[in-house]
Amino acid sequence: DIQLTQSPSFLSASVGDRVTITCRASRGIAIYLAWYQHKPGKAPKLLIYGASTLQSGVPSRFSGSRSGTEFTLTINSLQPEDFATYYCQQLNTYLPLTFGGGTKVEI
Amino acid sequence: EVQVVESGGGQVEPGGSLRLSCEASGFTLSTYSVSWVRQAPGKGLEWVSFISARGSDRYYADPVKGRFTISRDNTINSVYLQLNSLRAEDTALYYCARASRSQLLNFYYYYMDVWGRGTTVAVSS
Numbered sequence: 001d002i003q004l005t006q007s008p009s010f011l012s013a014s015v016g017d018r019v020t021i022t023c024r025a026s027r028g029i030a031i032y033l034a035w036y037q038h039k040p041g042k043a044p045k046l047l048i049y050g051a052s053t054l055q056s057g058v059p060s061r062f063s064g065s066r067s068g069t070e071f072t073l074t075i076n077s078l079q080p081e082d083f084a085t086y087y088c089q090q091l092n093t094y095l096p097l098t099f100g101g102g103t104k105v106e107i
Numbered sequence: 108e109v110q111v112v113e114s115g116g117g118q119v120e121p122g123g124s125l126r127l128s129c130e131a132s133g134f135t136l137s138t139y140s141v142s143w144v145r146q147a148p149g150k151g152l153e154w155v156s157f158i159s160a161r162g163s164d165r166y167y168a169d170p171v172k173g174r175f176t177i178s179r180d181n182t183i184n185s186v187y188l189q190l191n192s193l194r195a196e197d198t199a200l201y202y203c204a205r206a207s208r209s210q211l212l213n214f215y216y217y218y219m220d221v222w223g224r225g226t227t228v229a230v231s232s
Binding site: 038043044049087098100 | 154
């Protein structure tokens with residue numbers, strides 16, 4: 001099986017801050033990772049797939065990177081609409097399509 | 108507009124059954140794989156099940172294996188999730204998501220790029 005460990009679980013930040021969220025996989029998953037943004041009462045939104053490919057229409061202040069089994073979501077210059085919960089998910093269908101535990105970004 | 112819409116949720120007693128539906132508009136669902144994802148109250152997202160475009164590959168999370176069944180009818184652009192032997196811990200908002208395909212070397216992987224707003228399943232006596 002596979003576990004995705006996100007850190008931190010909660011993050012307090014201000015508008016304009018640079019925010020970094022980490023997702024560590026318990027085994028190698030190459031680039032098979034996505035990041036989603038989720039706001040209460042809304043559908044989750046895809047931000048990044050393939051570890052670093054920005055989904056069409058997503059602002060360029062969002063970026064993703066990978067180093068081995070550690071993946072990072074970076075938000076440059078946090079905007080008011082970015083306050084939400086962020087999840088990573090592994091995308092290899094030979095394994096459970098597990099989500100990380102989530103990171104809530106609060107003001 | 109490209110969207111998916113879930114329906115079929117409701118309140119059911121433990122041991123009961125429900126069938127959730129996912130209908131697509133603005134695109135041809137038969138050319139895409141689909142996943143179901145749920146979120147229990149106060150918890151994070153949990154992947155539940157995946158079905159390939161032709162229905163030949165189906166995967167389930169361990170907590171629902173043997174109780175839930177994913178299926179699709181490509182003639183009417185719909186995907187279904189049959190929920191049997193429901194338990195209190197299955198109480199959640201259930202999302203349907205289109206799974207688009209990308210490729211690295213000879214391996215395909217799928218990411219969820221279109222999500223619905225969910226349908227609520229409540230299991231209690």
